[in-house]
Structure formats: structure tokens, C-alpha cells
Amino acid sequence: VLGRTPLQQADKGGFYPEVYEYARNKDYTGMTHGELQLDFVYACSKISGMNLLDFFTKWGFLTPVDKELDDYGKKQLTVTQDMIDALKQKVNALGGTRPDVALEYISDNTYELYKTKPAIIKGENATHAPKTFTVGSGDNAVTYNGETITIKNWTNVVTYEVKDETGKFILICSGENAPSSVDIFTIPVRWKDGFRLSAVSVTGERIDIPMN
Numbered sequence: 001v002l003g004r005t006p007l008q009q010a011d012k013g014g015f016y017p018e019v020y021e022y023a024r025n026k027d028y029t030g031m032t033h034g035e036l037q038l039d040f041v042y043a044c045s046k047i048s049g050m051n052l053l054d055f056f057t058k059w060g061f062l063t064p065v066d067k068e069l070d071d072y073g074k075k076q077l078t079v080t081q082d083m084i085d086a087l088k089q090k091v092n093a094l095g096g097t098r099p100d101v102a103l104e105y106i107s108d109n110t111y112e113l114y115k116t117k118p119a120i121i122k123g124e125n126a127t128h129a130p131k132t133f134t135v136g137s138g139d140n141a142v143t144y145n146g147e148t149i150t151i152k153n154w155t156n157v158v159t160y161e162v163k164d165e166t167g168k169f170i171l172i173c174s175g176e177n178a179p180s181s182v183d184i185f186t187i188p189v190r191w192k193d194g195f196r197l198s199a200v201s202v203t204g205e206r207i208d209i210p211m212n
Helices: 015-025 034-046 053-058 081-094
Strands: 065-070 075-077 127-135 144-150 159-163 171-174 182-187 196-200 207-208
Touching: 015 034, 034 053, 034 075, 034 081, 034 159, 053 081, 144 159, 144 196, 171 182
Parallel strands: none
Antiparallel strands: 065 075, 127 144, 144 182, 159 171, 159 196, 196 207
């Protein structure tokens, strides 16, 4: 985003080339898949010069797990709280600063906004309408009684968040790269009093969007 790609550096280096070089020289002999996952968090924090614990926590890398996963073959993934705590100590000891942006929401749709960090420009109140839809087919088909959410004239939004009355996420919908007059997405449940719709800026500011 900010000049750390191979095409933008004289030495053709950058964040991911250096991550690959770290992995190329690292001796992974005897490490479990859980240890490999946490070492990736450490490597990214070290090479970027930033404390990326919040980013990886939000993406689930630092969540205790002990199960067999079937992804291009069956492998055991075990990450304990003790392993996570030890990793956090290592990353914090690097002394990197935490990102001043909502890095977990950067995408191909929104990366340009991260260069200038513009404030959100508010638009109209949102509206909702019932929508029943089916995902999957045959025995795997699931039908939802949901709602279509329509938001007009909001700009510089990297993400829309919908939470229920307890604060639990219902849906996270990426914003747009260029200003759009209308954003539309569907949630899998009926809208209820107490639900909260928020627009998130690059810097992580959240602005509630009233619902008509």
C-alpha cells in the first residue's frame, strides 16, 4: 500500500519477499502446525516493524484450537493459550508500533483509502426489506429469512458492520474503493430493534447509521 511492494523498491524487496526469505532460511524441523502458524505471526510482525497482534487476533490466528483439519489433506492443528501467551511476549519484545488503521479490513476494494485515510462522509439513513433466500443446493441447501439492507450516499467506508442486540456480529460487508451512491447487502436474519449498523473508516472510527 505504501511502497512496500517489489515493483516499488529499487532492490525489488518488500514485505512478502522478506517473509519468504525468512521462511526459506528458517529451520522448521520438528515444529507442529500450530507452532508454524504462530511463527508466521512473529515473522510478519518482525519484518513489517509493526505489532500485528491485533490484526492476527481478529483473523483468528491467536485462538486456542485442538482439532484435525481437512484442507488438502488431514492435519492436526493445536494452538494452546500458553503458546499464544508466549508468542505475544515475543512480538511485544520486538517493540513494534501498532497500526493506526483498521488493517483487518483492507481489501482490493478499499486499499486506495488506506493511502490518504479520509474521514467518512455521512449519507442517508439506511433502509431494510425482508428477503428470503437459499444458499447451497440439494441436501446442503439452507433457507434464510433475512433482510436486504440499502445504504445511500455514504463514502469513504471500508466496512459496514451489523451487530445484534448483544454485540455479536451478524455480518461484515466490505465498503467500496470508489464512492458509490448505493451500497446493498443482505443479512441472514430479520432486522430487530437493538440491532446496530455501523460504517467503519480507515482509522477504525465507527459511525452508527440510523435505520428507517
